[in-house]
Amino acid sequence: MLKVYNSMTKTKEEFKPVVPGQVSIYVCGITPYNDPHIGNARPFVTWDVIKRFLRQQGYKVKHVQNFTDVDDKIIRTANQNNVTWKDISDKYIAGYFEVMDKLNIEHADVYPRVSETMADIINMVKGLIDKGFAYCVDGDVYFSVEKFNGYGKLSGRKLEDMQAGARIEVDTRKHHPMDFALWKSAKPDEPSWDSPWGKGRPGWHIECSTMSLKYLGENFDFHGGGSDLIFPHHENEIAQSQAYCCNEHSFAKYWLHNGFITINQEKMSKSLNNFFTVKDILKTYPAETLRYFLVATHYRSPLDFSDERLKEAQASLGRLKNAQDSLNELLAMKSDANDSAKDVLSFAVAAKDGFYEAMNDDFNTALALANMFDLTKKINIYHQSVLAGEVSADKENIAKILDIYNEMVDILGILQGNEENIQDDKLVDDLMNIIINLRQDARKNKDWTTADKIRDALNEIGVVIEDSPTGPRWKK
Numbered sequence: 001m002l003k004v005y006n007s008m009t010k011t012k013e014e015f016k017p018v019v020p021g022q023v024s025i026y027v028c029g030i031t032p033y034n035d036p037h038i039g040n041a042r043p044f045v046t047w048d049v050i051k052r053f054l055r056q057q058g059y060k061v062k063h064v065q066n067f068t069d070v071d072d073k074i075i076r077t078a079n080q081n082n083v084t085w086k087d088i089s090d091k092y093i094a095g096y097f098e099v100m101d102k103l104n105i106e107h108a109d110v111y112p113r114v115s116e117t118m119a120d121i122i123n124m125v126k127g128l129i130d131k132g133f134a135y136c137v138d139g140d141v142y143f144s145v146e147k148f149n150g151y152g153k154l155s156g157r158k159l160e161d162m163q164a165g166a167r168i169e170v171d172t173r174k175h176h177p178m179d180f181a182l183w184k185s186a187k188p189d190e191p192s193w194d195s196p197w198g199k200g201r202p203g204w205h206i207e208c209s210t211m212s213l214k215y216l217g218e219n220f221d222f223h224g225g226g227s228d229l230i231f232p233h234h235e236n237e238i239a240q241s242q243a244y245c246c247n248e249h250s251f252a253k254y255w256l257h258n259g260f261i262t263i264n265q266e267k268m269s270k271s272l273n274n275f276f277t278v279k280d281i282l283k284t285y286p287a288e289t290l291r292y293f294l295v296a297t298h299y300r301s302p303l304d305f306s307d308e309r310l311k312e313a314q315a316s317l318g319r320l321k322n323a324q325d326s327l328n329e330l331l332a333m334k335s336d337a338n339d340s341a342k343d344v345l346s347f348a349v350a351a352k353d354g355f356y357e358a359m360n361d362d363f364n365t366a367l368a369l370a371n372m373f374d375l376t377k378k379i380n381i382y383h384q385s386v387l388a389g390e391v392s393a394d395k396e397n398i399a400k401i402l403d404i405y406n407e408m409v410d411i412l413g414i415l416q417g418n419e420e421n422i423q424d425d426k427l428v429d430d431l432m433n434i435i436i437n438l439r440q441d442a443r444k445n446k447d448w449t450t451a452d453k454i455r456d457a458l459n460e461i462g463v464v465i466e467d468s469p470t471g472p473r474w475k476k
Helices: 038-056 072-081 085-102 118-130 159-165 204-216 227-245 287-295 307-331 339-360 365-387 395-412 419-444 448-460
Strands: 003-006 011-014 022-027 060-065 134-137 140-143 180-185 200-202 219-226 251-258 261-263 464-468 471-475
Touching: 003 251, 022 038, 022 204, 038 060, 038 085, 038 219, 038 251, 038 261, 038 287, 038 395, 060 204, 072 085, 118 134, 118 140, 118 180, 118 200, 118 204, 118 227, 140 227, 180 204, 180 227, 200 204, 204 219, 204 227, 204 251, 219 227, 227 251, 287 307, 307 365, 307 395, 339 365, 339 395, 365 395, 419 448, 419 471, 448 464
Parallel strands: 022 060, 022 219, 219 251
Antiparallel strands: 003 011, 134 140, 140 180, 180 200, 464 471
């Protein structure tokens, strides 16, 4: 039974989909004015794992993720570079896909853009005015928070406290200091669209409400994003969406928010200029290492970023990879049924049960991985026993163990790689075979100096040569 922590109720709840057998997901996407940083990547990796798990459980998943391609930051960046807002958004949307594909993040079913949803946004703003929840002042349209009963229920804030703590508003046209813009009148050097209130463009919050309602309907399962979006963005989404649908129980059923990524315990953000782009990190570390780093901690927990933590992630990922390689190597050996392999298979079945139990507990990837590492120890012990000639390889049971192992890594989206990496790996394998053959020739000729020199040189770059009954093999 899957339980998820709902940010709305502040409790873990049993997951009951709106439509049996189907799962609908809306995740707030990026504002494409710069290259994505690692903090941007965390929610997308998180939801990729969640999608993979839900599909493995038999659900049909529909995933919508937007691009806020009309925004103050985009406009400012465009003006600074003497290009159009669309030039900037197109450039960084392409950059988003480039790095997220490397992180093995499967694409959403729909990627709506604000600029392509303008008619729907205008219709929703008009509907909120007609229902008495919004008002127009000099071409600007604001949502009236006082008209919506329950404003603040996601963040736990009370409207009276927010009003008491609010600074004196420059814009005295608002009915309440917390009223937020649904539509903003046109300004010089900014893109604008025609509307019943004159030329302008949407406010930030109305965009996600419009797109989620358009593609998922008035009731859908999950709404996700970073914890920084709880207030005001998601709070305002709830208010305007439920006001528009005239139903306090409409819109998202479960709200899931991932924790912050920090640098020296301080929240990573572009405004603080303490961020690391995914593109820059991938210049030093493989994409799979970064993905593992993001997956290895529970999605709701804070995650402190450092070079040391990435190195730890790389080492841990290497242990998982070695176990997978060992199973594949055993499959290529002479087979003979034995109790040792059956014992490992029994342990693998138990590890899989533990893995799924962890994932069913609010997608606890950290605990799920702990079960995998317990299994790797058993695999390594069995592998060494086979290499030492103590037991035989048992292909039938090894294949079952490998299937279980690969099922778990598939859900986490690790140890898979893309076509480019596969080609690179083949080249490396071919080169390593040449080096190993040269070392073998040196040993046959009793040229121990050359053989040891090759081995030591490989050790210096992190490559280990192991001599086994089936011949030498190498690993990182």
